[in-house]
Amino acid sequence: MRKAATSREGTIPLLAEAFRDHGYEGASMAVLESATGLGRGSLYNFFPGGKEAMAEAVLDDVDRWFHERIFAPLRDGTSGGVESMFDEVDSYFHSGQRVCLQGMFAIGRERDRFAVAIRRYFGQWIESLTAALQESGLSDSRDRAVRVVAAVQGGLVIARALDSPDVFTLVLAGARRDAGC
Structure with a gap:
């Protein structure tokens, strides 16, 4: 058994993995x-709702990270927001x-x-990316945003299935082009 987490917040990354x-x-x-x-007993003390509450906390934590590092910069029109999104996604998902x-x-x-939680996460990602693509003057921004998010998700599946980070890199490169980067 590993060294025990000492706080509710400290358990969330461990639960996520x-x-x-x-x-x-x-x-x-x-x-x-x-x-x-x-x-x-300690887990139930931190998460009285049991495993479901643990999963909800993990999903909220992931959503919070994506909001801070991906969604907000895309919506704020931060310079290089779309490029930054791809770099952050590649890093977060450990190259697939x-x-x-x-x-x-x-x-x-x-x-x-x-x-x-699932709809909120994907909806925010698509909406945020759509806003950034519209700001950059690309036509059919929402369609592009949907394709990019779908490519990322599909790239994760294929990269994991083939145990090949190169596949994820290839998919991200195509998604970058679709996003006008």
Whole structure:
């Protein structure tokens, strides 16, 4: 067992990796206990709603990171916002070797349970990118934004399936072109 997390906030990244490694259904309480180094009682103390509350906290944390590093800069018209988005996405997803939890949850049996968080994440990404593409004068900005986000998600799946970060790099390069970069 690893060294135990000492705060609720400290458990969230550990829980996120457990959900990435095992999926929602596969992340049993034993797996979550092992990942955080905490016993069941401590986890329930931090997350009284159990595994569902843990997953919600993780999804909120990912959403917060994307809002700060991706969505807000795109919406604010920050210079290089679209280029920066691609760099941040590549880094966050470890060149395609780290799964997107919202994407993973969207295709799993847990989709309906977390539908609001999943829709919010993808909706914000598409809306923010659409705004940035419109600002840069590109036509059909929303269609481009949808294609770019879909390419990122599909690139993650293929890169993981083939265990090839090069595939994700290739997909991001195509998405950059679609975004006018």
